[in-house]
Amino acid sequence: MMKFETKSIHSGQQSDPLTGAVMTPIYQTSTYQQDAVGQHRGFEYSRTGNPTRSVLENCLADLEGSEFGLAFSSGMAAIDTLIRILEPGDHVLVGNDVYGGTYRLFESEYRRFNIDFSYVNTTEIDQVVSSLKPNTKQVWLETPTNPLLNISDIEVLSEVVHDYAPGISVVVDNTFATPYLQQPLAMGADVVVHSTTKYLGGHSDIVGGAIVSKNRAIHERLSFLQNAAGAIPGPMDCFLVLRGIKTLPVRMDRHAENAAKVTDFLHTHPRVTKVFYPFHSSHPQSKLAQRQMRNGGGMVSFVLMGGEEGAKQVAESTKIFKLAESLGGVESLIEVPAIMTHASTADSPLAVDPGLVRLSVGLEHIDDLIADLEQSLATE
Ligand SMILES: Cc1ncc(COP(=O)(O)O)c(C=O)c1O
Numbered sequence: 001m002m003k004f005e006t007k008s009i010h011s012g013q014q015s016d017p018l019t020g021a022v023m024t025p026i027y028q029t030s031t032y033q034q035d036a037v038g039q040h041r042g043f044e045y046s047r048t049g050n051p052t053r054s055v056l057e058n059c060l061a062d063l064e065g066s067e068f069g070l071a072f073s074s075g076m077a078a079i080d081t082l083i084r085i086l087e088p089g090d091h092v093l094v095g096n097d098v099y100g101g102t103y104r105l106f107e108s109e110y111r112r113f114n115i116d117f118s119y120v121n122t123t124e125i126d127q128v129v130s131s132l133k134p135n136t137k138q139v140w141l142e143t144p145t146n147p148l149l150n151i152s153d154i155e156v157l158s159e160v161v162h163d164y165a166p167g168i169s170v171v172v173d174n175t176f177a178t179p180y181l182q183q184p185l186a187m188g189a190d191v192v193v194h195s196t197t198k199y200l201g202g203h204s205d206i207v208g209g210a211i212v213s214k215n216r217a218i219h220e221r222l223s224f225l226q227n228a229a230g231a232i233p234g235p236m237d238c239f240l241v242l243r244g245i246k247t248l249p250v251r252m253d254r255h256a257e258n259a260a261k262v263t264d265f266l267h268t269h270p271r272v273t274k275v276f277y278p279f280h281s282s283h284p285q286s287k288l289a290q291r292q293m294r295n296g297g298g299m300v301s302f303v304l305m306g307g308e309e310g311a312k313q314v315a316e317s318t319k320i321f322k323l324a325e326s327l328g329g330v331e332s333l334i335e336v337p338a339i340m341t342h343a344s345t346a347d348s349p350l351a352v353d354p355g356l357v358r359l360s361v362g363l364e365h366i367d368d369l370i371a372d373l374e375q376s377l378a379t380e
Pocket of ligand 1: 074075076077099101142146173175176194195196197207208209326
């Protein structure tokens with residue numbers, strides 16, 4: 001079997017049979033001429049299917065170790081589609097520090113359709129087992145989580161959930177890890193969801209999402225909804241994600257190398273009280289992370305003295321780390337989750353520490369990144 005580095009460049013892709021173009025063409029078309037009434041060449045209308053999108057979907061499926069991939073217009077559109085395959089009265093068990101937008105969608109929208117959500121600490125196997133119910137249909141794991149970088153044991157959780165009821169889908173949001181670092185389907189999960197906006201795209205130039213599932217029946221239901229509801233990405237965005245994926249392994253290795261050094265620096269800084277990085281020995285699940293992931297990834301969070309004011313001051317005084325939401329691009333970003341990405345969890349059990357700062361460590365030279373953090377932590 002081909003290695004990941006080779007697959008990330010070639011999976012699902014071949015030179016264009018018409019011209020020999022090495023890169024996948026951007027089929028910027030909404031419709032396709034038919035040879036006779038009802039006789040088409042595999043594509044009828046671009047909501048239903050587009051050749052550039054098909055290549056991306058096959059590439060993503062292959063990278064996650066399945067045949068069934070679907071691309072969406074955002075990570076949230078992918079998550080929304082996965083919830084819409086449920087019936088009123090179904091129960092979903094969700095990790096208690098998932099991305100704020102996921103929590104907002106579940107609570108503000110789907111609860112009123114009588115889908116029941118409960119939130120547990122998925123790093124504790126016993127808590128997950130004791131919270132399963134006869135009507136549980138999905139268990140949602142984010143690992144590492146956004147923004148606290150908690151790690152849940154995909155293999156053990158998949159086993160205990162399937163022992164309880166084989167029909168429950170274990171869903172893993174693999175956005176932070178990417179398939180290069182972590183292969184949830186091989187560890188027993190049923191479905192992987194992505195915001196391709198982040199590391200897969202890798203250049204902060206598109207918003208996109210994806211679902212890869214193991215089970216044909218689930219895939220067909222999701223595929224029906226993708227066409228019926230239409231939250232599809234355009235061909236240009238699909239091309240950009242395909243291009244981003246080609247350098248995913250090289251980028252992820254450098255992101256992790258830089259993030260590990262930033263973590264070491266933060267640990268030595270007197271203003272910093274806590275640092276979260278999955279591969280650091282101080283992380284409560286560092287051993288599990290090292291078993292489950294190829295490296296620690298590019299995200300680092302930390303708490304510093306001075307609470308919200310301290311966090312705001314640091315986030316507003318870095319120069320290379322840009323103050324912005326999102327993550328996973330080549331450039332370093334800094335943000336304050338309680339006020340920015342996770343504002344929708346305020347006053348909820350999922351609320352994050354107002355003094356928490358989140359870094360998406362980019363690919364700039366490590367000396368420049370550390371100097372930037374040093375000067376921002378020095379200004380009070
Ligand atoms: C872990 C995670 N899942 C899903 C999403 C949602 O993706 P999108 O912003 O592409 O809709 C995000 C966005 O930040 C995220 O961090």
